[in-house]
Amino acid sequence: MIKLAPSILAADFSILGKQVKIIEEAGVPYLHIDVMDGSYVPSISFGSPIITSIRKNSKLVFDVHLMVEEPIRMIQEFKDAGADIITVQAEACTHLHKTIHQIKDLGLKAGVSLNPSTSLNTLDYILHDIDMVLIMSVNPGYGGQVFIPNTLQKIRDLKEKALKANATFDIEVDGGITQDNVNEVLKAGANVIVSGTSVFGGDIRDNIDRFNQAFRSFKKENEVMDG
Numbered sequence: 168m169i170k171l172a173p174s175i176l177a178a179d180f181s182i183l184g185k186q187v188k189i190i191e192e193a194g195v196p197y198l199h200i201d202v203m204d205g206s207y208v209p210s211i212s213f214g215s216p217i218i219t220s221i222r223k224n225s226k227l228v229f230d231v232h233l234m235v236e237e238p239i240r241m242i243q244e245f246k247d248a249g250a251d252i253i254t255v256q257a258e259a260c261t262h263l264h265k266t267i268h269q270i271k272d273l274g275l276k277a278g279v280s281l282n283p284s285t286s287l288n289t290l291d292y293i294l295h296d297i298d299m300v301l302i303m304s305v306n307p308g309y310g311g312q313v314f315i316p317n318t319l320q321k322i323r324d325l326k327e328k329a330l331k332a333n334a335t336f337d338i339e340v341d342g343g344i345t346q347d348n349v350n351e352v353l354k355a356g357a358n359v360i361v362s363g364t365s366v367f368g369g370d371i372r373d374n375i376d377r378f379n380q381a382f383r384s385f386k387k388e389n390e391v392m393d394g
């Protein structure tokens with residue numbers, strides 16, 4: 168099933184609750200929540216209090232992307248705040264296997280994110296431990312960047328790796344995805360699409376409709392069963 172995961176980094180925080188509601192009413196399943204510590208990535212975004220406050224009024228799947236040093240320290244905090252999925256940067260974890268299992272032991276889904284230059288081999292011994300792989304199509308830290316083209320080959324390689332290992336995890340792609348390039352990303356093998364600027368920039372409802380239109384034409388072109 169193809170899922171859109173709007174990134175609230177691009178939202179207007181002065182009316183965040185209202186904008187999350189629009190996302191939910193549009194039938195979008197995921198909300199991508201970019202936590203940045205100003206150390207692992209150059210900028211600071213927000214912490215768990217923001218999640219706690221929007222959790223009260225939302226049933227969306229909270230797809231929390233921790234762009235922080237040693238995220239193992241904060242798994243419990245973000246679980247308590249209402250995360251459903253916690254994705255960590257492989258490069259930020261001294262003990263990645265242990266971090267993944269801490270997330271799963273708390274009953275959450277575990278994702279691993281790879282920066283543009285990080286090899287897929289990093290995943291070789293955890294392919295059956297993870298629920299999702301996030302392929303960064305920009306260098307993390309900011310919204311509104313341009314999609315890095317060689318990400319498409321990386322997604323295809325990951326898809327092949329998963330098939331060979333008979334591993335079943337979602338493939339999420341994040342950064343610079345628009346209604347115009349999303350078809351390429353889906354064709355390469357992604358099924359969870361993060362988008363910030365192309366959802367929150369302008370009319371949110373209209374932007375979501377255009378993504379859904381792109382998803383429908385992809386499915387029609389590729390006869391993908393929407394399982």
Ligand code: DX5
Nearest residue numbers: 307308310311343362363364
């Ligand atoms: C970047 C974040 C992305 C970003 C996506 O570090 O992980 O989720 O917010 O924003 P756009 O879609 O504007 O590139």
Ligand code: ZN
Nearest residue numbers: 174201232341
């Ligand atoms: Zn993200």
